[in-house]
Amino acid sequence: MKKLVGLLAICIFLSTFSIAFAGGYTGGPIKAKLASEEIAGDFMTVWANNFADHMKKWSDGKIDIEVYPYGTLGATGDINELCQLGVVDFVFSDYAWISSFVPQAQVLTLNYLFPTEKVPQVLDWMIKNGEFMPLLEKSFNKNGLVPLSIMFEGWQWLSSKDQVKSLADMSGLKLRVMSSKLLVEGYRAYGASPTPMSYGEVYSGLQMGLIDAQVNPLFAIYSMKFYEVQNYLTQLKSEPFVGIPTVNQKFFKSLTKDAQAEMLKYWHDSIIPAGKWITARNASDRKKIEKAKPAIKFHTLDAAAVAQFKARAETVYPQYVKLGGEGAQQILDAFLRDVENSKKALNIK
Template identity: 30%
Template sequence: MDMQKGFKLKQLAGVSALALFACGAAQADTWRYAHEEYEGDVQDVFAHKFKEYIEDNSAHQLQIYRFGELGESDDIMEQTQAGILNFVNQSPGFTGALIPEAQIFFIPYLMPTDMKDVVSFFRESDAINEKFPKLYAEKGLKLLKMYPEGEFVVTLDEPITTPEELKNKKVRVMTNPLLSETYSAFGATPTPLPWGEVYGALQTNMIQGQENPIFWIESGGLYEVSPNLIFTGHGWFTTAMMANQDFYNGLSDQDKQLVQKASDYAFEQTIEHIDGLAERALEKITSSSDEVTVTRLNEEQIAAFRARAPQVEAKFIEMTGERGQELLNTFKEDLEKVTN
């Protein structure tokens, strides 16, 4: 049996086992939670802090599934909507196909780059804490927490400093129409790929680049096959933790409060974890490879990329209509409060 077939069988077996419990999910003492990352990565830290609080403050247990154990991002979302999973952590990069307004995080240069401002925004934003939960609820999901993971960093087959240098370069994007628009605006050729195919596609030059937070570039070994790191300052990777709505609604008031408090606890613990994480990850990368280059765009160079952002914003409004415009207005008002 080759490794790929073995992985598929293991994945199917895991899903089948979970399905046996789907009918009684709301009453189960063992809750099931899947996320998109590897052991020790940011989503894994959040999941384990959530688990810690749940198990320290109740008789419930939490089973965590990491990337690949139950499939890719789309798979675990489908399993959550079906009630097979109780909780899921998925970034708007994938949720954007389900909830178009979630793509707002991929409008370049909308988010600040200063971590203090970013964290304040997630804590205080009406867009995050009032509007997004209603949008997720329409899709059968109870949004429990949105949180930042790290600044986007682009990796390429060579260093670049201008949009013109991105011409004809295939850059992997998540399956997200607005992210494709962003890289088209930047001058590249956006190429949607599931995460499991990215390393091999970079290695074989099927694609020439991708974007991710620096900790994920280190954790996934992407720098080994895409060694030129470019800090463009165009945004932060955001993710969201949610529950199956029917499962959540079926909980007792005490358990609902428990879940909310566990989400708040995991958020605060994760914010502590990401403080300095990017610097530590970059140090690991540069000490592991002599081929890595690090390019930090200056303000003049950033201005050339920023000038292309309005067309992405216009595309967002075209895709989401009046609701998207209203959300964008609130988003900007919230950001102005924390950055001024």
């Protein structure tokens, strides 16, 4: 009898342990759709698939999230609207394209605000300790969306047919940028002629001469083959490219509290590991570009040129208050405080 009681106790313990290990999901089966802004194999789609795998494992197979890479459900602007409407449940987009629906997100387009080192660590600190993210979340909520995190995807690179070494070289440059009024104003302040264009149209735009240059992180320049029709890659040290995994608010509220918490935890805990992953990926893709096109030239602006660019960028900051919508000043102030406080916490000069 004692042996039977003992065996029952062990079984109960193991059963409880298994449930806890599986995450303790208390809800029913869920099928969801996640639309990614990037093609298969690139950052957003890779980490979206990691998220889907994690949630499936955590829920013991009950939460099934299907990931749709770029182009399968529409262009960059389309997928954000689909998420807002609830046609898809999640979207992994960037700070510029989603600003058509949440104009406050344009604060992340302002150049020369982030330090040039430890950006994932800064974002991690801001998400977990700062004032900015709760305010941005309110703006998303008012538009039927919930931001789950902010993810670093590397620094933006300017690719061009002619070399850019100074502010003077930007004059009249026909430059493709993502769709954001503030982003357009930012590059216009440098003297360029910026034009928003869908991601899938950039290569042909460069090839046909509709645009002379474009801005994207290095992995995108490699995977979308933009380097094939460009001669120079320039690092302005101005703009980290960040993605915002987002969920439809109505769908999110329909989930159990434990599922909501696990989704947020996954994305928050992924900021630094994903930052390491993309840093290695970008370094690898640079080598691939150099091998595929040995004639291409990489250049980083020197301190004097950066100072010129930064001075122009600062003239755009006040425009965020006009273009950022309700609460923009409060969001900008919180963002600036968070960056400075994170730098102090992380010992960044």
